[in-house]
Amino acid sequence: MTATLSVLFVACWSSGFIGAKLGAGSAEIPTVLMWRFLPLAAVLVPIVWLSARRQNMMPTPRALGRQVVIGMLSQSGYLLSVYWAIELGVNTGTTALIDGIQPLVAAALLGPVLGVAVPRTQWVGLVIGLGGVAMVTAADAGAGTAAPWWSYAIPFLGMLCLVASTFVEQRAPTSTPPLQALAIHCSTSAIVFTALAVASGNAVPPSVNTFWIALLWLIVLSTFGGYGLYWLLLRRVGITSVNTLMFLIAPVTAVWGALMFGEFFTPYTALGLAVGILAVVVVTRVGNRPRKRDEGEDACPVRAPITSR
Incomplete structure (x- = not known):
C-alpha cells in the first residue's frame, strides 16, 4: 500500500510542473493562479471554519498570521517563480530539480540558524x-532553449521561498492541522493572485478549453492529490522517506516534459539528475544511521514546509 501511495505521490507532485506549463500556454500567469486558488478557497474555507468551530480549534490571531506568512512564502512566492520560469522557457525538469534541492538547503543552512549541529555529510550532500x-x-541552456540565461535564477528564488517558509514553520510553538493550514494558504494565495490579476488587467479567464483543463489538472492532481498524499505519507513513513521521494520528482518531470512537450533530454541531463539523486542518498543514508550522543554530530531535524502544488 505504501509503495502504491509513493508512486501516486511522485506522479501527482510532478504533475504540478506539467500543469504549470499547460496553464502558462493558455493564459497569463496571474490569471491561471487566480482561478486556481479562488475555487479552492471557496470550497476549503467554509468546511474548515465549520469544523474548527465545532471542535473548538479556531486558530489564534498569532497562529493565523504565521500561517499567512508561510502561505505567502511556500505557496504564493514559490508557485509564482515556478510558473514564471516555465513561461520563460526553462524546462519543467530543470525547474523541478532546482526546487527539489530545498530539503538539502534547509537541512544545511537552517541547522545553524536554529542552533542545531549539522553533520558534514549534509554539507557534502548539498554540494553534490x-x-x-x-x-x-x-x-538545458546549451540545448538551444528559448529561455534567457537569467531565467534560471528564478526557480532558485522559489526554492529560497520554501527554505524561508521552513524556517518560519520550525519556529512555530505549535503545529496547525494540515487541512486548516491549506485553507489559510489557499485563501492567502487567492487574495495575492487576484490582486495581481486585477492590477495587470488579466482577471477575466480566457474561453479556451485548454485553460479549464489545465485548472482541473492543477486543482485535482497537483493540489488535492499531491498535497493530500504528501501528508498521508508523512504520517506513514516520516519526513526522511518523503524527502527521498521528492528527489524522484525531477527525473519523472524531466521525462514527462520530454514526452509531452518535446523538451530537451540529453545524456548530460540524465547524468545531472542522477547526481541530484545521489546527493539525497548520501544525506538520507547517513541521517538514518544510528549515532552516539558523544559524537558531537546530530542530524538536523527539519520539518517539511507546508506547501501546495
Missing part, C-alpha cells in the same frame, strides 16, 4: 546536489 543542478542547467 548543487553540482547536479549545475549540470542539468548547463545541459
